[in-house]
Structure formats: C-alpha cells, structure tokens
Amino acid sequence: MDASDDTGATAPGAGTPEPPAPRRTKKLVNAPDEVVADALRGLAAAHPRLRVDPRARLVVRTDAPVAGKVGLVSGGGTGHEPLHSGFVGPGMLDAACPGAVFTSPVPHQMVEATRAVDGGAGVLHVVKNYTGDVLNFRMAAELAEEEGLSVRQVVVDDDVAVSDSTFTAGRRGTGATLFVEKIAGALAERRAPLDAVADVARRVNDASRSFGVALTACTTPERGVPTFELGPDEIEVGVGIHGEPGRERRALAPARELVETAVEAVLAELPDPVDGPVMALLNGMGGTPLLELYVAYGDLVEALELRGVPVVRSLVGNYVTSLDMAGFSVTLCRADEEMLRLWDAPVETAALRWGR
Amino acid sequence: MDASDDTGATAPGAGTPEPPAPRRTKKLVNAPDEVVADALRGLAAAHPRLRVDPRARLVVRTDAPVAGKVGLVSGGGTGHEPLHSGFVGPGMLDAACPGAVFTSPVPHQMVEATRAVDGGAGVLHVVKNYTGDVLNFRMAAELAEEEGLSVRQVVVDDDVAVSDSTFTAGRRGTGATLFVEKIAGALAERRAPLDAVADVARRVNDASRSFGVALTACTTPERGVPTFELGPDEIEVGVGIHGEPGRERRALAPARELVETAVEAVLAELPDPVDGPVMALLNGMGGTPLLELYVAYGDLVEALELRGVPVVRSLVGNYVTSLDMAGFSVTLCRADEEMLRLWDAPVETAALRWGR
Known part of the structure; x- marks a missing residue:
C-alpha cells in the first residue's frame, strides 16, 4: 500500500508517479508584484x-x-x-x-x-x-x-x-x-x-465585432504557470483576452481555417450591409510573431474578398494582447465615411503614430 | 530483463521511460514551405x-x-x-x-x-x-x-x-x-x-554594439520543434538571432540582472567617450510581451544612468526578432549630432512611422 498524505501528494518512491508539475514560464521581470510599476x-x-x-x-x-x-x-x-x-x-x-x-x-x-x-x-x-x-x-x-x-x-x-x-x-x-x-x-x-x-x-x-483564437495559454507573472491548460495539439476557439473559455476546443488547423472560423463568426454579427466595406484589425495576442500574423492577415483578406467584403483600412500587429499568449483575433468595423476620416487623422502615441 | 529493440526504444511497461519527445510548437501558418510567400x-x-x-x-x-x-x-x-x-x-x-x-x-x-x-x-x-x-x-x-x-x-x-x-x-x-x-x-x-x-x-x-539574451529557443515552421534546448530554468546569455550559442548558459535571473549583463557587455566595446550620449534599442526577440520589454527598458535606463550615460533617443519593441523566441537584446549607438538629426527625419514604413 502506497503512503500518501491527505493533500493527495504521493510519497517518494511510490509506484504511481505524480502528475507532472505545470511547466513554469520564464518571465523577463523583477519581483512579480512590481511588474506594473516597473513597466510604467x-x-x-x-x-x-x-x-x-x-x-x-x-x-x-x-x-x-x-x-x-x-x-x-x-x-x-x-x-x-x-x-x-x-x-x-x-x-x-x-x-x-x-x-x-x-x-x-x-x-x-x-x-x-x-x-x-x-x-x-x-x-x-x-x-x-x-x-x-x-x-x-x-x-x-x-x-x-x-x-x-x-x-x-x-x-x-x-x-x-x-x-x-x-x-x-x-x-x-x-x-x-x-x-x-x-x-x-x-x-x-x-x-x-x-x-x-x-x-x-x-x-x-x-x-465592430471581434473573435479570437488561442494557440497557447498565457502566464501571469504572479502565478508563473499558464492560466489554463491546452493540449499539445489543441486550441481554444473564441478565447477571451484573459484566457476565458470560448466556444470550443479543437485540434490545431492551418491558419486559413482558423481565420475562416473567425471571419464567419464576426460577419454573422456585423451590422448590414453584408458586403459593406470594413476596417480590419488582425491582432496578435502577444506571443505570436509578426511573420505568422501576416500569414493570417493574407488569409483574412482572401476570406473577405471571397465574400465580396472590401477592406478599406487595416492594421496588423500586437495591439490588444494577453501577455504571452500565442494566437490572434480578428476585429472588423463597418466604418462610415466619418469614421474613416477620423481614423486617418494624425495620431502621436507610443504604439500608433502617423502624421498627415 | 527488459525488452528493448536496437533503436533504443523501450517496450511498453519497461522500467526505463523513453526521453520525452520535444514538445511541438503550435504555429499560425498554412504549409510550412509556403510561409514566406503567405506572409508576403x-x-x-x-x-x-x-x-x-x-x-x-x-x-x-x-x-x-x-x-x-x-x-x-x-x-x-x-x-x-x-x-x-x-x-x-x-x-x-x-x-x-x-x-x-x-x-x-x-x-x-x-x-x-x-x-x-x-x-x-x-x-x-x-x-x-x-x-x-x-x-x-x-x-x-x-x-x-x-x-x-x-x-x-x-x-x-x-x-x-x-x-x-x-x-x-x-x-x-x-x-x-x-x-x-x-x-x-x-x-x-x-x-x-x-x-x-x-x-x-x-x-x-x-x-553601435548589441547583446542578446534568450529565455527560450525559437521554432522554425519547417522543423516544428525548438531549434535548441534550454532547461526549464536556463537562459542563453549572448544568443544570436537564429538561436546561435552565446557566451554561457545561466539560471534565469531578474530582468535587472540580465539587462546589467547586456549593458556591461555592450559598453565594454562601445567607442569612447564612455559617458557619451547613446541611442538605445530595447528589442524583443518576438515572443516576449511588450509589458516585459518595458520592464527591461526601465532597468536599461537605470543601468545607464548609474554609469552617467545619457540616453538621447530610444525605441522599445519587437524589431529584430527570432521568430517566437522569448528574450531581448540591447543595442546602443554612440550617435553624433548628424546621426540624431537623421534618426529624427520622417519615415513611413510598415514598422517605423513618424512625421515631423
């Protein structure tokens, strides 16, 4: 009979191995509770x-x-x-x-x-x-x-x-x-x-409507381990920006299919007209490299073209992230002329910057 | 006596477990050999x-x-x-x-x-x-x-x-x-x-001189698994942008210490005067979130201030990356007045954009 205490931990040398501890994520921080002040x-x-x-x-x-x-x-x-x-x-x-x-x-x-x-x-x-x-x-x-x-x-x-x-x-x-x-x-x-x-x-x-897909969980500096578990070939479809559950878990698929899922979900709830022009944000969740975000953006434009939806403004990059989560989200906005003019107006911030 | 064939694989139920297969990295791509064309x-x-x-x-x-x-x-x-x-x-x-x-x-x-x-x-x-x-x-x-x-x-x-x-x-x-x-x-x-x-x-x-630190390896779409192995608490100090080995492997340490190591290395080879003003790039390797890059940038400025080196221009973000590698690099440039004027001149590209 194996010895185990009432925390459920198994004594060393027992026959049943402990489940592997969740893998810690290496973080570029000082004290975890100082991360906000340090970043500021x-x-x-x-x-x-x-x-x-x-x-x-x-x-x-x-x-x-x-x-x-x-x-x-x-x-x-x-x-x-x-x-x-x-x-x-x-x-x-x-x-x-x-x-x-x-x-x-x-x-x-x-x-x-x-x-x-x-x-x-x-x-x-x-x-x-x-x-x-x-x-x-x-x-x-x-x-x-x-x-x-x-x-x-x-x-x-x-x-x-x-x-x-x-x-x-x-x-x-x-x-x-x-x-x-x-x-x-x-x-x-x-x-x-x-x-x-x-x-x-x-x-x-x-x-505007959005839809996100997580390829991995994210890790907060405080916890040090992923906020949820995804299998090695599993993704979270419809994930929230804190790792909240979405619509389903599914096997990893080519970017084109994941983007297709996001586009279907967003267009189904975007205001009419169905073929009206849109502004598109292909957003990274923080851990996905720009190379892959551009792959997904190519797929996004193709999916919209197939449906006769013209993209009149676009942005590709990490803008609304979930720490180090790998994945992306698609946001479409059925912008009117006034919105487009205001989008094009000069902006001077750390992350968005353009003149005119 | 345990049965094992000459590939070294262990039969089910045998006492010595197989070494775990390297964990595959989930990629947001279509066919790996199409990734460059797709991203373009x-x-x-x-x-x-x-x-x-x-x-x-x-x-x-x-x-x-x-x-x-x-x-x-x-x-x-x-x-x-x-x-x-x-x-x-x-x-x-x-x-x-x-x-x-x-x-x-x-x-x-x-x-x-x-x-x-x-x-x-x-x-x-x-x-x-x-x-x-x-x-x-x-x-x-x-x-x-x-x-x-x-x-x-x-x-x-x-x-x-x-x-x-x-x-x-x-x-x-x-x-x-x-x-x-x-x-x-x-x-x-x-x-x-x-x-x-x-x-x-x-x-x-x-x-200009640079120095990089990897917290994780990167994964190319073709291989699908990390290009090198780092232990769960190990970092590569002096890493190259393809994951080339650096100066040493070391245990993960607070951001401040890693930045300190990079600053020492860079300043040791930067042209005189030692307290001359610099342009600073705190660059992410692709997989480290912006939050952590700003933590490291705070540490960088502090390390330079301690040495009396004024930072006259700066840039923080993912600019010269290694796919999904977590980590950072520091580049300092002992810029003269002409270089600073040219740095400030308008630029209009996908990744750097400012007017004047």
Whole structure:
C-alpha cells in the first residue's frame, strides 16, 4: 500500500508517479508584484511626452488638460499592452489607468485621471465590458460628477464568441477598443462637444465585432504557470483576452481555417450591409510573431474578398494582447465615411503614430 | 530483463521511460514551405505603398526608383520581422529581399532589387554579417556592376557576444541594422551621394554594439520543434538571432540582472567617450510581451544612468526578432549630432512611422 498524505501528494518512491508539475514560464521581470510599476517606469523613460506615475498607476499626456477639448480616459487590467497606455497621446487618449495584471483599476485612479484631463469640455470614459471595470468606472463617474465634472461613458462589447463569460455579463470588450479610442480621440482633437464624441464612440462600438483564437495559454507573472491548460495539439476557439473559455476546443488547423472560423463568426454579427466595406484589425495576442500574423492577415483578406467584403483600412500587429499568449483575433468595423476620416487623422502615441 | 529493440526504444511497461519527445510548437501558418510567400501576400494586402512579389520574394517601395536618390537594399533570412520588409518605405529602405526562414536570400533577388531601386545615383546594400548573406550580396554586387550599376556595401557586425559564431566569421549583425537602415535611409532621402550614404552607414555600424539574451529557443515552421534546448530554468546569455550559442548558459535571473549583463557587455566595446550620449534599442526577440520589454527598458535606463550615460533617443519593441523566441537584446549607438538629426527625419514604413 502506497503512503500518501491527505493533500493527495504521493510519497517518494511510490509506484504511481505524480502528475507532472505545470511547466513554469520564464518571465523577463523583477519581483512579480512590481511588474506594473516597473513597466510604467520603462514607459516613462521611453516616452517623454507622457506623464507617468508608476505608483499611482496613471499615464497622462504631458499637455493635459487641453483647454476646450473633451478628455478621453480609458483603463483596464495590465497585460494587454500596448492597450491602453500605448494609446495615450495627441489624437487618441488623454489618460490611461492600468490596473494590476488582469485586474480592473480602482475608482480612485479613474477619478484622478478624469481630473487630470478635464479641459472644461467634459471627459469620456472608454470602458471594456468586464464586470469589475464597468462597476469601478461607474463609481468613478459618480465621484467625478459630484466634483462638478461632466462625464460620459461608452462600454465596448465587441467579442462575439460568447455572451456572459468568466468576467462579463454580455459580450466581452476586446479589439474594437482600439478603433473606439482612435476615432473618438480624433473627433475630440477637433474640439467636438462631449455628446458628439460619446456618440461616435458608441457608433464605432456598434459597428465592430471581434473573435479570437488561442494557440497557447498565457502566464501571469504572479502565478508563473499558464492560466489554463491546452493540449499539445489543441486550441481554444473564441478565447477571451484573459484566457476565458470560448466556444470550443479543437485540434490545431492551418491558419486559413482558423481565420475562416473567425471571419464567419464576426460577419454573422456585423451590422448590414453584408458586403459593406470594413476596417480590419488582425491582432496578435502577444506571443505570436509578426511573420505568422501576416500569414493570417493574407488569409483574412482572401476570406473577405471571397465574400465580396472590401477592406478599406487595416492594421496588423500586437495591439490588444494577453501577455504571452500565442494566437490572434480578428476585429472588423463597418466604418462610415466619418469614421474613416477620423481614423486617418494624425495620431502621436507610443504604439500608433502617423502624421498627415 | 527488459525488452528493448536496437533503436533504443523501450517496450511498453519497461522500467526505463523513453526521453520525452520535444514538445511541438503550435504555429499560425498554412504549409510550412509556403510561409514566406503567405506572409508576403499578407504584407502586400496590408501595405498598398509596397510593391510585393511573393514568389520572387521582393518588397519594393511603389515609387521606386526615385530619380536622383541613392537606393537602399537590404535582405536576409525570413524570421526577423519586421526586419527588413517592415522597414521599406520613404526615409528608410527602397527594397528588401527576404530569404527562406533563417536562410540568406539568393544573388538573383538582390540583383533584381538593385535594378528596381536604381534611380541613377547608385545603390547601397546593407548586409548583416552572416557568411551566406555576405557571399551572396558580394556576388549580387558584382553582377549588378557588370550591368553598369554603382553599388556600395556596408556589413553590419554589432553583436559583441562572440566573434566567429555558427554562421559568421567575425561579429554577427543584429539590432544595429535598424539604426543603419534608418539613418542611411534618411540621408539618401536628402539626395546625398552614394559615398556619403555608405559612409554614414559605416559610421553608424562602427558606433553601435548589441547583446542578446534568450529565455527560450525559437521554432522554425519547417522543423516544428525548438531549434535548441534550454532547461526549464536556463537562459542563453549572448544568443544570436537564429538561436546561435552565446557566451554561457545561466539560471534565469531578474530582468535587472540580465539587462546589467547586456549593458556591461555592450559598453565594454562601445567607442569612447564612455559617458557619451547613446541611442538605445530595447528589442524583443518576438515572443516576449511588450509589458516585459518595458520592464527591461526601465532597468536599461537605470543601468545607464548609474554609469552617467545619457540616453538621447530610444525605441522599445519587437524589431529584430527570432521568430517566437522569448528574450531581448540591447543595442546602443554612440550617435553624433548628424546621426540624431537623421534618426529624427520622417519615415513611413510598415514598422517605423513618424512625421515631423
């Protein structure tokens, strides 16, 4: 009879081998609980046009508040970089509040960001649809309004994979956040009033849908081992950006088939007209090299062409990530002319940068 | 007595277990031998300002040749994206020739690229110091000159980790390639003559040194398993961008210590003055998330500050990669005023983009 204690551990030398310990993921960090502050120190050093407070977890445009301009604030758990801190700057966000890894920032951060960017024209909060984020941003808006600030909020919920997921009531917010922040940010830069900026943000969200596929899990610095287990030949179809379960597990297949699955899922829920032009984001989850993302983007354009859907703007790269997860997501936005003009407007952030 | 056949495989139920088969890496590709062409199709679809021939493996600015401008051509094995194709465009390269994965392009590609970008002012080849690349570019230059074209070449050899490595006589060419292509590209854009463009390229290379650290190996689509083995807690210090061995294997350590090792190695071989200002590239190897790269960048700036070395320009991200390898490299360039002005000049490519 083998000896084992009541933790279920097997004594050395017993006949039944222990199940292998999950393989630890090597991380380029210092102390795991310092990773957010350490990364923000690096961000500050690399981007002198950002005002960064690593302890208070605030990233603000150096020229904020901009008088007469609607301020844009977003935020969410750390681990999705460059979202949101990499999108702070002229033409996009005025401030970002990063939370702990995969954890909502707290209302206090959001209020401080709101104050910091209020130039007298009000502030728009861009909130991804996760329960913690939604509740905390709602509380922050109430607190800010008690101080006399005008706040509107738009909740981004573009991920069609599941309704009601691990951290969410309704659809999750993922890749469309980038489109919302860029387009609303450009309208705010033109000194449009708060309601107009909130309205375009809502319209971009309504016009956008996303779907993701994980080839591997991701590993948070705190845990050190993958957040879930995928078999050596298994993928998670419809995965969330924290590794939340999607629609099904399936065997790994060629990129073309995975992209096809994503395109079907997104087009099925994209607003009409079915052959209307789209903006396309082929987004990497953080661990997939650019080479493979371009392979998938070629497949995406082919899948859309076959269905008569023209792609009028595109972006390929790691923008809304899940730490070191391998995989990709597809976001399509049925953009109107105004959205395209605002997309094309100049932007000057760490992660998106173009002039005109 | 256990039964085993002479392949060394152990019969089921025998006492000695087989060594585990190397874990296959899941790849977002179609056929492995189509990965270069597939990725180039995606690149073409995403970037209408590039003329891409996926079969001939050529990526050229749509407006090439630009009359009176020195043409810049680079190239090398695929697997280091965005290098070089992502650096083609106004202000940087005129053309790139990608080879097969981790394999030099062939002279025929280079000659075709040289012809395509010759605007009457000659062509500069930027060549990373790997034996195959150097020989093939040399042959291409001879062939192009037989056709009456003027060609100069600069060989980039910035990696201080080892001299004479797996594929190289002398130092390997890595991160400095980005500095060389950006700065020489900007000078060419100002219509400087061929010898001046070649000269600044050479001076940037001479002023730059790099050092890389791998936390994991990388996996080529063809092989499907890691190109080398690293233990679960082991790193390769001084790794090359194809996974070539470096100076030593060591246990994983905090980011700060790894960066410290890289900084020591680079500063030891950087030209004087020791406290002169530098441009810094904190480069990801492809599989390390941006969050961790910013942690390392914070540590890099701190290490340089301690030594009194001011950082006057910086770049953080995945630029000169090794497929899905986790890890980073540090490149420092002791830039003079002219180099800094040229670095700041506008650039319009897939991977680097800024106006002024």
